[in-house]
Amino acid sequence: MRESIRRVGTLTARNFKEIVRDPISLCFLIGLPLLMEILFYFLFHKMTAQFEMKYLAPGIVVFSQAFLTLFAGLLISVDRVSAFLVRLYVSKARSSEFIFGYALALLPVMAAQALLFFLVGGLFDPSLFSLRLIPAVLLSFVTSLFFIALGILVGSLCGERAVGGVSSIAISGQSLLSGMWFPINDMGGGILLLMNCLPFRNATLLVQNALNGAQDLWADLLRPLLIVLAYTVAAFVAAILVFRSRMKAK
Amino acid sequence: MAAIVIDQLRKEYRDTVAVDNLSLTIEEGELFSLLGVNGAGKTTTVKMLATLVRPTSGDAAIYGHSITRNADDIKGLVDISTQETAVARKLTVEENIRFYAGLSGQTAVQTRETLDYLYNAFELDQVKNKAAGKLSGGWQRKLSIALALVTRPKVLFLDEPTLGLDVLARRELWNTIRSLKGRMTIILTTHYMEEAEALSDRIGIMKAGKLLFAGTKEELFAATGKADVENAFIEVVTGGADHA
Numbered sequence: 001m002r003e004s005i006r007r008v009g010t011l012t013a014r015n016f017k018e019i020v021r022d023p024i025s026l027c028f029l030i031g032l033p034l035l036m037e038i039l040f041y042f043l044f045h046k047m048t049a050q051f052e053m054k055y056l057a058p059g060i061v062v063f064s065q066a067f068l069t070l071f072a073g074l075l076i077s078v079d080r081v082s083a084f085l086v087r088l089y090v091s092k093a094r095s096s097e098f099i100f101g102y103a104l105a106l107l108p109v110m111a112a113q114a115l116l117f118f119l120v121g122g123l124f125d126p127s128l129f130s131l132r133l134i135p136a137v138l139l140s141f142v143t144s145l146f147f148i149a150l151g152i153l154v155g156s157l158c159g160e161r162a163v164g165g166v167s168s169i170a171i172s173g174q175s176l177l178s179g180m181w182f183p184i185n186d187m188g189g190g191i192l193l194l195m196n197c198l199p200f201r202n203a204t205l206l207v208q209n210a211l212n213g214a215q216d217l218w219a220d221l222l223r224p225l226l227i228v229l230a231y232t233v234a235a236f237v238a239a240i241l242v243f244r245s246r247m248k249a250k
Numbered sequence: 251m252a253a254i255v256i257d258q259l260r261k262e263y264r265d266t267v268a269v270d271n272l273s274l275t276i277e278e279g280e281l282f283s284l285l286g287v288n289g290a291g292k293t294t295t296v297k298m299l300a301t302l303v304r305p306t307s308g309d310a311a312i313y314g315h316s317i318t319r320n321a322d323d324i325k326g327l328v329d330i331s332t333q334e335t336a337v338a339r340k341l342t343v344e345e346n347i348r349f350y351a352g353l354s355g356q357t358a359v360q361t362r363e364t365l366d367y368l369y370n371a372f373e374l375d376q377v378k379n380k381a382a383g384k385l386s387g388g389w390q391r392k393l394s395i396a397l398a399l400v401t402r403p404k405v406l407f408l409d410e411p412t413l414g415l416d417v418l419a420r421r422e423l424w425n426t427i428r429s430l431k432g433r434m435t436i437i438l439t440t441h442y443m444e445e446a447e448a449l450s451d452r453i454g455i456m457k458a459g460k461l462l463f464a465g466t467k468e469e470l471f472a473a474t475g476k477a478d479v480e481n482a483f484i485e486v487v488t489g490g491a492d493h494a
Contacts (some may be wrong), residue, residue: 003355012344012351014338021340021381083334087397090300091353092325248304 009099057121071149
């Protein structure tokens with residue numbers, strides 16, 4: 001057990017360095033969402049409540065997590081294609097240790113995203129700095145696990161070139177189906193039902209409601225949390241199975 | 251003492267037989283080269299022995315541990331340098347070595363010893379703070395082979411270690427490989443006849459998954475009536491005679 005934890009720590013440290021030393025990944029994980037947060041606030045917050053910072057900041061936190069899917073996927077696929085992982089398979093590390101190593105490496109990135117975007121949001125709207133910020137940050141940790149698991153799954157399934165395209169489904173899903181960029185109250189039942197069934201809108205609602213206070217504990221917090229958790233568990237199980245099958249590919 | 255005993259090892263991929271009932275014994279400390287044209291089964295053989303690929307039938311024992319039944323016991327005994335350069339590209343040379351040392355459970359003192367040994371053996375200290383991805387092809391290949399030695403394996407698999415290198419880088423790597431001889435058992439696959447001739451204690455020649463010949467250079471020359479490995483190799487793979 002001790003050896004296993006040590007190996008996970010070693011893998012995590014390596015993966016973290018690979019991500020943060022890539023300026024393009026930092027640009028998309030931190031720079032682009034930060035720019036969008038500031039820009040959309042200034043342009044639209046007086047026109048529609050959608051872009052008030054109390055909704056925009058948690059929305060941006062979850063939106064930025066969609067890029068974790070892309071960069072987790074890219075890291076794994078490059079490792080697979082370059083024979084880096086093949087060599088590591090000769091070591092004593094197990095597939096679950098590899099998965100933990102990839103997932104844990106992204107958590108500090110996620111923490112930096114959440115703290116930065118909430119902090120910047122708070123500079124424009126100081127009401128964000130309340131005790132409700134704590135559950136909002138904690139629940140954004142939960143939502144990030146879904147995107148990380150999805151990234152590990154995509155990276156295990158796809159080659160380097162395909163990862164970008166497939167991961168853009170998660171980014172597009174978070175953009176179009178989260179309801180953060182446009183009002184959805186007047187939308188038809190079909191699309192709304194789809195949005196409520198998929199994890200994207202639920203992830204955004206979860207963090208927004210945690211920050212702004214829940215009126216209905218079940219509808220505002222528990223239901224979206226359960227839906228996001230269900231997708232997260234499914235994505236992790238699929239990721240472990242696919243990664244293990246790739247590891248044992250004959 | 252036998253380091254590797256291969257018994258009727260076979261690998262099939264759908265309708266292709268990659269390795270066809272290979273039997274061979276390799277002694278401890280020996281450098282054994284596997285020669286063959288593309289698709290001869292060299293890499294598949296090495297990958298089976300390194301427990302990366304499961305055989306369809308047959309078995310092999312590495313220091314008495316079966317690759318089919320005790321694969322976990324073999325991890326730690328063997329390491330591999332794959333055909334493709336396998337390094338963490340954004341980590342420095344030193345960080346790459348420390349990463350592999352950490353993964354194999356080495357203490358801080360052991361890691362320091364490993365660094366000193368590899369810096370000395372591969373002259374890596376002059377590039378230790380450079381990102382691996384920014385090194386030249388020759389240095390990357392050197393680092394890739396050095397990383398296979400971090401775990402101090404008893405058996406080292408070198409799968410086409412000099413593929414794509416220029417003649418100077420290749421000769422330099424030969425010297426490094428020569429320095430390892432006798433300290434561990436080495437299985438080397440290569441397309442280069444002169445490489446096998448310069449480095450090997452024994453040579454195996456594979457074609458279409460079959461081992462056609464295994465023996466010393468002298469035995470190869472005697473069996474084929476040729477005076478160099480290249481012509482002897484051509485004689486074996488085109489003559490159809492089974493010299494094993």
